[in-house]
Amino acid sequence: MLEEKHNIKAWLYLAPAMILLLVFTFYPIFNAFFLVFLRDFNFLAGSFDGFTLTENFVYILNKPDFKKALLNTLMIVFVSVPVSVILALLISAWLNSIKKLQGFFQTIFFLPYVTNAIAIGMAFAFLFHRNYGLINTIFNWIGLPSINWVGLGAGYWSSMFALLVFIIWSGLAFKIMVFLSGLQSIDKQYYDAAKVDSTPRSRIFTKITVPLLSPMIAYITITSIIGAFKEYTAVIGMFGVRLGPAGNDGALVTIVALVYEAISRSGSDGAYSEAAAASIILFAITLVFTLINMQVSKKRVHF
Amino acid sequence: MSENRKPTLSKKEQAARKQKIIRLVIVYTLLTFVALFIVTPFYWMILTSLKTAQQIDRIPPILFLKPGDWQLRNFALALQAAPYARFMMNTVIVAAISTFGTIITTVLAAFAFARINFKGRDFIFMILISSMMIPGEMFVITNFMTVNTLGWIRDQSFIDALAAMSFPFMTSIFYLFFLRQTFKQVPDELYLAAKVDGTSDFKYLLKVMIPIAKPTIITIIILNAMGTWNAYIWPNLVSPQNENYRLVSNGLRNAYRDLSGQVAYNEQMSAALIVTIPLLIVFLLLKKQIMRGVSRSGIKG
Numbered sequence: 001m002l003e004e005k006h007n008i009k010a011w012l013y014l015a016p017a018m019i020l021l022l023v024f025t026f027y028p029i030f031n032a033f034f035l036v037f038l039r040d041f042n043f044l045a046g047s048f049d050g051f052t053l054t055e056n057f058v059y060i061l062n063k064p065d066f067k068k069a070l071l072n073t074l075m076i077v078f079v080s081v082p083v084s085v086i087l088a089l090l091i092s093a094w095l096n097s098i099k100k101l102q103g104f105f106q107t108i109f110f111l112p113y114v115t116n117a118i119a120i121g122m123a124f125a126f127l128f129h130r131n132y133g134l135i136n137t138i139f140n141w142i143g144l145p146s147i148n149w150v151g152l153g154a155g156y157w158s159s160m161f162a163l164l165v166f167i168i169w170s171g172l173a174f175k176i177m178v179f180l181s182g183l184q185s186i187d188k189q190y191y192d193a194a195k196v197d198s199t200p201r202s203r204i205f206t207k208i209t210v211p212l213l214s215p216m217i218a219y220i221t222i223t224s225i226i227g228a229f230k231e232y233t234a235v236i237g238m239f240g241v242r243l244g245p246a247g248n249d250g251a252l253v254t255i256v257a258l259v260y261e262a263i264s265r266s267g268s269d270g271a272y273s274e275a276a277a278a279s280i281i282l283f284a285i286t287l288v289f290t291l292i293n294m295q296v297s298k299k300r301v302h303f
Numbered sequence: 304m305s306e307n308r309k310p311t312l313s314k315k316e317q318a319a320r321k322q323k324i325i326r327l328v329i330v331y332t333l334l335t336f337v338a339l340f341i342v343t344p345f346y347w348m349i350l351t352s353l354k355t356a357q358q359i360d361r362i363p364p365i366l367f368l369k370p371g372d373w374q375l376r377n378f379a380l381a382l383q384a385a386p387y388a389r390f391m392m393n394t395v396i397v398a399a400i401s402t403f404g405t406i407i408t409t410v411l412a413a414f415a416f417a418r419i420n421f422k423g424r425d426f427i428f429m430i431l432i433s434s435m436m437i438p439g440e441m442f443v444i445t446n447f448m449t450v451n452t453l454g455w456i457r458d459q460s461f462i463d464a465l466a467a468m469s470f471p472f473m474t475s476i477f478y479l480f481f482l483r484q485t486f487k488q489v490p491d492e493l494y495l496a497a498k499v500d501g502t503s504d505f506k507y508l509l510k511v512m513i514p515i516a517k518p519t520i521i522t523i524i525i526l527n528a529m530g531t532w533n534a535y536i537w538p539n540l541v542s543p544q545n546e547n548y549r550l551v552s553n554g555l556r557n558a559y560r561d562l563s564g565q566v567a568y569n570e571q572m573s574a575a576l577i578v579t580i581p582l583l584i585v586f587l588l589l590k591k592q593i594m595r596g597v598s599r600s601g602i603k604g
Contacts, residue, residue, distance in 0.1 A: 009504065010421035017412035017474045020404075021431070024471040028445035029437060035444065043448060091337055094330045101331075108338045110594060111345065114586040116533050118552045119575035123348040126568055134347055137363045169344070174597065181598040201326075230438055233535055240556055259440045260536065263447055272444055279441040286438060 035276040040269040056270065056277040060258075066278070069253045075160060076254070077228040080167045085221055087168070088175030093209060095176070096183040106180070113173035121237020124166045125150050150238065154245035163252055167234050171227075175220050182216040183209065218297035225293070226286045232256040255282050348579070351572040352377055359568050374569065381573035389547055390554040391581075397468045397538075397550060398531035402524050404473030410520070413479050414508050417486035418494065428483075431476045443537065446471050450541055464548040467541040472531075478523045485519040486512055522596030525589060532582060551578045 011018075035041060036056050041048040060066050095105055112120070128135050128149035136146040148154045149162045190212070194204050210217070235243050235252050244251030255278060262275035350366070351359065353373040358365055382388070415421070416428055450456060455467040489512060497507045513520070535552040542548045555578055586593055 005421055006419050007421045010415045010419040010424070013411045013415035013419065017408040017479060020408060020470075020474040021476070023449065024446055024474075025434060025442055025476070028442040028449075029434070031445040031448075032441045043451075091334070094334055097330060098327070098334070101334075105334050105338060106594070107590065108341055111341060111583070111586075113597065114529065114582045114593070115345075116552055116555070116575075116578050116582065118533075118535055118555045119578045120344055120348070122555070122571060122575050123344045123351075126351060126572065127344055127347050129568075131362050132359055132364050132568070134343065134364065134366075137366075140363065169341070172341070177594065177598045226438070230440065236535065236556070256440050259443070260540065263444055263540065266447075266451075272448070275444045276441075279438065279444060282438050283441055287436070290436065 032276045032279055035273050036280055038273050041273050042267070042269050043272050044267045056273040057281070059270070060274050060277045060281070063258075065250065065253055065258060066255075068250070069255045069258050072160070072252055073229055073231065073254045076164065076167060076231050077225055079164050080171065081221065081224045081228050083164075084168045084171045084175060085217065085224060088172050088179055088220075089210075089213075089217070091172070092176050092179035092183055093205060095180055106176075109176050110173050112170050113177075117170065117233045118237045120170070121166060121234060124162065124169075125238045128162045150245050152246040154248065156248070156251050159239070159245045159248070159252060163234060163238055166238055167228070167231065170234065171224065175224070178216055178220055179213065182213050186212050214297070218293065222290055222293045225289050229282060229286050229289070230256050232260070345579075348572050348576055351568055352576045354569050356567065356569065377569045377573040378577065380567075381570045381577060384570060385554050385574070386547065387551070387554060387574065387577055390549050390551045393465075393548060394532055394550045396465060398528045400465065401469040401472040401531060402527040404469065405475055405478060405527055406520060406523065408474040409479040409482050409523070410508070410513065410516075412474075413482035413486055414504075414512060416479070416483045417489075418508075418512075419504070432480065435476055435480075442471075443540070447540060456541060459542065459545060459548065461548060464542045464545070468534075468538050468550070471537070472527075475527075478527070481523065482516060482519055485516045489515055518592070518595075521592055522599075525585070525593055526596060529582065529585075532578075 037051050037053065038048040039050050039052045039055060091109065095102060095109075098105075127133050130136060130146060130148045130151045133149070135149065139146060147158055149158045186209070190208050191204065194208060199207075232254050235254060235257065239245065239252060242249045243253050243257055259275045259278045259282070262271045262278065265271040350368060353368055353375070354365065354377075355374050358368075358372075416424060450467040450470070453466075455463040459467075493511055494507065497511065502510075531550070533552060534550060538550045539553050542553075546554075555574055
């Protein structure tokens with residue numbers, strides 16, 4: 001197009017968004033990389049004691065809570081992401097193969113997306129209640145003993161299990177939506193051709209559906225991994241600010257929880273640098289996973 | 304020859320039909336199980352919110368309540384335990400401010416990126432897109448310092464609290480991107496025709512672009528409002544002292560205890576339900592827009 005440049009006019013339109021982005025997005029990114037190199041920075045006092053290259057990273061990496069947070073976060077990533085992606089894929093394929101009640105099921109499966117994580121997390125905690133919960137009631141019906149999932153003195157694995165069920169439940173809705181809209185856009189010709197060859201359904205699923213859906217599977221996997229690395233609200237919803245079952249406080253701490261915990265100590269030396277170090281580590285991990293996933297999908301994804 | 308083939312073919316057809324029915328029965332059964340899994344937490348929330356304290360203490364739990372036994376006063380008790388009407392009003396105000404701000408800033412910027420030719424356009428856009436990869440926790444540290452420095456935390460007034468909760472969320476790179484895509488689909492001819500008629504850019508944006516992008520704008524309003532309704536972490540961080548400044552999610556985490564210090568689960572679940580129901584109503588009313596918007600957009604508010 002033959003248009004001259006309109007620099008001033010363009011910047012008038014851009015200004016409101018750009019000013020807000022500069023203040024609340026770009027400056028914070030640079031500032032995080034600045035804070036992390038300060039020694040004993042105290043925000044309220046406005047003081048710091050020179051610069052350091054590695055101290056803040058070393059400090060947080062050696063914190064016992066950090067190891068716990070990293071293990072919990074990795075557990076959430078490596079269990080909830082594959083389980084929910086595979087489940088969502090199967091559910092959307094089933095949903096796509098029916099005509100009657102499709103809209104009804106779709107609406108129900110979407111419900112977790114429009115709920116408040118804190119409210120529904122509390123409902124999940126009560127669902128897993130030792131005496132009054134439905135889960136143990138079902139366990140008893142089929143002859144299994146009651147388990148102290150999330151109550152006072154509950155163990156690590158049972159409360160982690162309950163948390164994972166909640167996280168998977170919450171994540172299904174969005175994935176099913178995306179996969180279903182992907183499935184509905186696949187050209188029917190592929191399936192007709194398979195029908196002529198009388199290809200078995202399981203083979204159609206693995207040889208046609210999954211490959212044609214692979215761009216969406218890759219996209220959903222990347223975003224879910226990043227989302228799972230940032231998990232925190234689900235833990236608050238189910239366990240409150242104790243971040244674990246009563247008597248086992250902090251058992252389910254995550255990396256993001258550490259960032260917020262450090263921010264809340266605004267008057268103490270080094271707290272903000274610690275938060276910055278934790279957030280940069282989180283950024284590095286998600287970046288690595290994003291790059292790996294992009295490489296893998298470049299080779300495997302059928303566009 | 305034809306007499307021989309006919310019966311075998313229909314036998315094959317019969318077998319195929321039988322197989323199809325079996326498959327459908329299995330698929331519907333599986334889908335029903337998934338639906339039960341999805342609905343159970345809601346059912347448990349509603350059921351618990353309607354029970355008396357004695358009914359909750361029953362082991363095994365009561366799984367069904369007759370409408371006559373519903374303890375609707377639990378909702379009144381939950382509303383007394385914390386100022387939920389106030390929390391909801393706060394949430395609506397914050398949602399309105401941040402959504403209004405987001406729409407204005409993103410529509411203007413998206414118009415510049417989609418329609419105006421300026422130096423460095425593609426480069427700036429690329430930087431914006433790549434910054435979406437950076438986790439928000441990295442911003443939160445400095446943003447908390449910023450709102451502190453702006454004086455919105457100490458001796459907090461209601462206006463301060465509203466500013467601290469909404470200002471960082473008055474724009475969004477993602478929605479900007481989303482709107483730019485929509486604006487790009489508007490044919491150039493419309494713009495050139497408007498230029499010939501002497502229409503200014505701003506008038507063109509107002510009279511042509513915005514009406515065309517209305518579905519996208521509505522989607523953004525819904526997703527943004529839902530995001531505020533569910534926001535927990537940031538409001539909790541910037542407004543911890545005054546109970547009257549809380550948003551719904553933050554109010555929920557109050558402990559509901561009865562006189563003996565036991566958790567009053569029925570009141571707790573009533574409060575959870577009070578927070579959940581407005582969202583469900585909005586969803587059922589705007590089901591089409593929300594579901595279409597979400598499958599097109601790709602992230603949660």
